[in-house]
Amino acid sequence: MGSQERRTEQRREQREALRERILEVSREIVKREGFASLSMRKLAEAIDYSPAALYLHFKSRGDIARALRVEGHASLRDAFLAHTSIADPAARLNAMGRAYVEFGLAEPETYRLMFMEHTDSAQAVAEAQRKGDDHAAEQGAATLSLIADAFAELRAADRLPAHAAPLACAEGLWANLHGIVALKLTGAALPETPATTLVELSLDAWFAPANRTEPRFISANRPDTSTR
Amino acid sequence: MGSQERRTEQRREQREALRERILEVSREIVKREGFASLSMRKLAEAIDYSPAALYLHFKSRGDIARALRVEGHASLRDAFLAHTSIADPAARLNAMGRAYVEFGLAEPETYRLMFMEHTDSAQAVAEAQRKGDDHAAEQGAATLSLIADAFAELRAADRLPAHAAPLACAEGLWANLHGIVALKLTGAALPETPATTLVELSLDAWFAPANRTEPRFISANRPDTSTR
DNA sequence: GTCTATAGTGTGATAGAC
DNA sequence: GTCTATCACACTATAGAC
Numbered sequence: 001m002g003s004q005e006r007r008t009e010q011r012r013e014q015r016e017a018l019r020e021r022i023l024e025v026s027r028e029i030v031k032r033e034g035f036a037s038l039s040m041r042k043l044a045e046a047i048d049y050s051p052a053a054l055y056l057h058f059k060s061r062g063d064i065a066r067a068l069r070v071e072g073h074a075s076l077r078d079a080f081l082a083h084t085s086i087a088d089p090a091a092r093l094n095a096m097g098r099a100y101v102e103f104g105l106a107e108p109e110t111y112r113l114m115f116m117e118h119t120d121s122a123q124a125v126a127e128a129q130r131k132g133d134d135h136a137a138e139q140g141a142a143t144l145s146l147i148a149d150a151f152a153e154l155r156a157a158d159r160l161p162a163h164a165a166p167l168a169c170a171e172g173l174w175a176n177l178h179g180i181v182a183l184k185l186t187g188a189a190l191p192e193t194p195a196t197t198l199v200e201l202s203l204d205a206w207f208a209p210a211n212r213t214e215p216r217f218i219s220a221n222r223p224d225t226s227t228r
Numbered sequence: 229m230g231s232q233e234r235r236t237e238q239r240r241e242q243r244e245a246l247r248e249r250i251l252e253v254s255r256e257i258v259k260r261e262g263f264a265s266l267s268m269r270k271l272a273e274a275i276d277y278s279p280a281a282l283y284l285h286f287k288s289r290g291d292i293a294r295a296l297r298v299e300g301h302a303s304l305r306d307a308f309l310a311h312t313s314i315a316d317p318a319a320r321l322n323a324m325g326r327a328y329v330e331f332g333l334a335e336p337e338t339y340r341l342m343f344m345e346h347t348d349s350a351q352a353v354a355e356a357q358r359k360g361d362d363h364a365a366e367q368g369a370a371t372l373s374l375i376a377d378a379f380a381e382l383r384a385a386d387r388l389p390a391h392a393a394p395l396a397c398a399e400g401l402w403a404n405l406h407g408i409v410a411l412k413l414t415g416a417a418l419p420e421t422p423a424t425t426l427v428e429l430s431l432d433a434w435f436a437p438a439n440r441t442e443p444r445f446i447s448a449n450r451p452d453t454s455t456r
Numbered sequence: 457g458t459c460t461a462t463a464g465t466g467t468g469a470t471a472g473a474c
Numbered sequence: 475g476t477c478t479a480t481c482a483c484a485c486t487a488t489a490g491a492c
Contacts, residue, residue: 040469049476049477050478051468052470052471052477052478055469055470056476061468115411116344116410116414118414119414119415122415125416137418140416141418164429165421167421169429171419172426175408175430176433178407179403179405179407179410180403180407182344182406182407183343183402183403183406186346187346187347187350187353188343188365189353189357189365190368191399191402193395193399193400201397202403205400205434239457243457268486268487269484269485277459278459278460279486279487280458280487280489281457283486283488284458288487289487
């Protein structure tokens with residue numbers, strides 16, 4: 001009985017180890033060449049097993065993608081957590097925004113896998129949500145709430161108009177920064193402005209009044225307060 | 229001689245017509261199923277020719293993509309030109325920004341082809357620029373300058389700080405809106421906020437002072453002007 | 457110019473022997 | 475659990491006859 005248990009325990013550990021190894025190699029291939037060029041054959045050769053062996057640990061190629069997305073979201077979340085100690089919510093959002101873009105540019109292929117090639121049909125997405133196995137989306141939502149929380153703090157301090165929902169603001173800021181990363185990653189000739197400058201402009205647009213004495217754009221209608 | 233010329237002229241026209249037909253069918257397939265599922269076989273079958281015939285009119289599948297991108301940029305530019313008559317530059321930028329997102333959501337597959345799957349290597353891009361045959365990029369730059377012009381007007385009216393370059397602002401705004409479209413097109417579960425709301429928030433962030441009496445975000449540092 | 461035929465290469469996934 | 479062998483496809487692009 002005792003030895004029996006030990007044996008099955010060993011089996012389980014070996015199994016786990018191989019799964020981990022598959023994931024590890026996959027991660028490296030994706031980082032280097034992108035998920036598109038991660039084929040089951042190539043992967044099998046790299047770990048010195050036959051292609052068929054992979055299907056004992058992952059249901060499909062897409063299943064590996066899911067696992068890698070989960071890893072990616074965890075590491076993005078870590079990048080955010082490094083800034084949670086910043087007290088001022090606007091300053092915190094600035095730091096997290098910068099961290100987000102840095103993450104995307106530092107790990108372009110992982111970022112692509114997470115946010116740019118999830119082209120599943122709408123019904124597949126709904127299916128995954130219903131079954132509750134879209135772990136990446138759950139993680140994404142959790143990370144996003146770090147941002148939403150900061151916006152909620154801004155609102156609590158009356159530094160955000162009442163009509164702006166914190167979650168919507170968080171998603172808006174996220175989308176804006178995603179655009180910068182995405183355009184850079186597609187490698188087109190435009191935009192020619194460096195990403196850091198684009199980030200600066202975007203964050204200033206959102207948080208300028210919190211960072212400087214003059215608003216970024218001066219209204220033509222508003223009375224000039226400097227002549228009082 | 230006259231009849232000779234007529235004959236070659238007919239040939240040229242037939243040739244042109246077939247090229248146009250190929251493009252037309254390609255456009256429809258891309259609109260319906262996306263460029264990824266536009267195969268030379270499928271295309272050939274649809275126009276009732278052999279696959280080989282296509283290579284007489286287009287160097288490769290990518291060459292067809294280029295032609296379609298050029299078409300897409302032309303139609304995007306048209307959408308922008310419809311708003312050039314708006315006198316106030318901030319209002320014009322608002323209208324063009326909305327038009328941009330509408331274009332992307334209305335023609336998702338064309339948009340994807342134009343801005344989301346141009347994953348050529350950096351050196352290929354440089355090569356194309358050197359040879360001057362990246363017509364899409366040239367068109368893109370031309371369209372972008374419609375936006376940059378409006379920012380330049382804002383600056384001329386002292387409604388934009390001197391340190392903000394109009395072209396950089398244009399690219400920044402573009403990138404921000406692209407992010408909204410791109411996230412919606414990848415069909416992930418997030419963001420759950422509707423695109424129109426995200427656009428509203430983004431444009432408000434950029435142009436709020438021009439549209440309302442109170443700035444969107446209230447600074448904690450700035451003296452409160454309402455207590456004078 | 458247009459065709460047929462095919463080369464050449466890749467893919468994800470599975471059946472069945474061991 | 476792991477293998478070999480293979481199915482069943484799909485693709486771009488070209489050679490060579492007509």
